[in-house]
Amino acid sequence: MDRLRPVLGTAGLLPLALLVGLAVTQGFDVAAFGVLAPEIRQTFHLDNAGIDAVTSLTAALPVMGAIFLGYFGDKGNRLHLTAAGAVLWGVAAILTGLAPVLAVLIAARLLGGVGLLASRTIYPSLLSDYYPPEGLAQIFTIFFIASTGLGLVGSPLAGWLGAAVGWRPTFVLLAVPTFVCAGLLVFLHEPPRRPIPLDGGTTPHLGDLAVAGQFEGSIREGFHDVGAIRTLRRTWVAAFLFGAGTVPLPTLVSDFFHDVYHVDSSGRGEIAALLGLFGLAGIVAGGGIAKRLLATNRLTLFPPVCGLFVVEFGVFALIMAVAPSEAGSVVAACLLAVGAVGYLPAYVTFVAVITPGELRSQAYAWSLFFYALGAVCLSAVIGAIADASGQRIGMGSLAVLVIIGGVIGMSARRFVRGDLDRLAAGI
Numbered sequence: 001m002d003r004l005r006p007v008l009g010t011a012g013l014l015p016l017a018l019l020v021g022l023a024v025t026q027g028f029d030v031a032a033f034g035v036l037a038p039e040i041r042q043t044f045h046l047d048n049a050g051i052d053a054v055t056s057l058t059a060a061l062p063v064m065g066a067i068f069l070g071y072f073g074d075k076g077n078r079l080h081l082t083a084a085g086a087v088l089w090g091v092a093a094i095l096t097g098l099a100p101v102l103a104v105l106i107a108a109r110l111l112g113g114v115g116l117l118a119s120r121t122i123y124p125s126l127l128s129d130y131y132p133p134e135g136l137a138q139i140f141t142i143f144f145i146a147s148t149g150l151g152l153v154g155s156p157l158a159g160w161l162g163a164a165v166g167w168r169p170t171f172v173l174l175a176v177p178t179f180v181c182a183g184l185l186v187f188l189h190e191p192p193r194r195p196i197p198l199d200g201g202t203t204p205h206l207g208d209l210a211v212a213g214q215f216e217g218s219i220r221e222g223f224h225d226v227g228a229i230r231t232l233r234r235t236w237v238a239a240f241l242f243g244a245g246t247v248p249l250p251t252l253v254s255d256f257f258h259d260v261y262h263v264d265s266s267g268r269g270e271i272a273a274l275l276g277l278f279g280l281a282g283i284v285a286g287g288g289i290a291k292r293l294l295a296t297n298r299l300t301l302f303p304p305v306c307g308l309f310v311v312e313f314g315v316f317a318l319i320m321a322v323a324p325s326e327a328g329s330v331v332a333a334c335l336l337a338v339g340a341v342g343y344l345p346a347y348v349t350f351v352a353v354i355t356p357g358e359l360r361s362q363a364y365a366w367s368l369f370f371y372a373l374g375a376v377c378l379s380a381v382i383g384a385i386a387d388a389s390g391q392r393i394g395m396g397s398l399a400v401l402v403i404i405g406g407v408i409g410m411s412a413r414r415f416v417r418g419d420l421d422r423l424a425a426g427i
Contacts, residue, residue: 034250070365141287159269
């Protein structure tokens with residue numbers, strides 16, 4: 001704990017711990033839907049394209065509303081939005097388990113998608129303002145390590161519960177901890193929005209931070225201001241392609257092993273847990289790299305690092321698709337998990353550094369918007385390819401798209417210096 005004190009600053013451990021707790025409990029529902037997707041598919045008489053469409057659309061369509069959450073996050077109280085999102089998420093999990101027909105299931109998943117938005121837009125914004133700028137890479141790494149590490153129990157727990165009591169009671173049981181964490185938010189206060197000043201346009205300044213005001217413009221003006229950051233605009237293209245692979249990833253992997261190797265729900269839960277462990281390793285690696293880049297002022301390397309993680313995901317997705325044995329596909333799936341989440345500490349840190357404090361929630365929101373848009377536009381196509389030509393061809397096609405996205409993301413490096421200089425000049 002003593003080693004963390006400089007990183008935690010005056011805010012202490014409580015904000016980080018509660019936001020981790022919420023992320024973990026919300027992740028249980030995502031894990032359960034992925035692991036139990038084949039059983040859900042059978043209950044509602046869906047094919048691969050159908051369950052992939054339900055997963056992607058109900059996860060991604062609400063994310064289209066992330067721009068509104070980001071906008072209100074920059075204008076109002078982010079803790080109130082966090083609590084409301086957590087409650088929505090818990091209610092959606094219960095409705096998922098009780099859904100009598102497909103329409104109710106879809107409505108429940110859409111509601112849950114709305115609840116999840118806060119963890120992708122508001123949580124990073126809060127952490128950026130609660131904690132000192134010099135430690136942001138470590139804070140985000142701790143957040144993702146803790147939420148991923150604790151979330152590892154979600155997949156096997158969902159698999160075991162699904163096998164023991166069925167998929168419907170599983171969702172109801174996994175929703176309970178979300179309400180507990182939401183109630184504990186009353187112990188937190190809304191932090192002031194703070195910029196991360198840059199000396200000479202390039203070096204993070206680690207002294208006292210001025211307080212940024214709330215955003216006063218319209219949603220359109222917010223998009224214009226965030227879009228003026230050319231580095232972020234380029235990464236949106238990469239996010240569009242990457243989202244097609246990672247938004248529905250639990251379902252894609254579960255369906256792949258169910259259809260290709262006939263793995264049951266318990267076995268798929270164990271595979272998902274392995275992916276979580278390797279994803280945790282990716283976060284550790286990505287966080288360590290982000291910490292070094294921030295400490296040594298090599299900010300232009302953030303986009304290439306993020307892009308390389310994305311390419312790594314695509315390469316091993318392709319290997320998983322063509323591997324001749326179940327063991328080979330499991331190994332490849334585990335390794336693709338490194339890239340699936342390993343980019344997060346670097347990317348979230350970089351957005352915090354390159355974006356003015358009053359625009360930070362919207363910056364995260366627009367990135368999430370394009371990430372989700374890729375899933376909406378491309379995932380059903382991948383599912384249709386899997387139905388027509390088999391899961392291996394479908395996964396291989398997805399891998400190619402993701403690799404292209406990673407290469408595009410790496411190319412954003414050439415805009416970083418100019419964006420940092422404009423930020424330092426207040427343009």
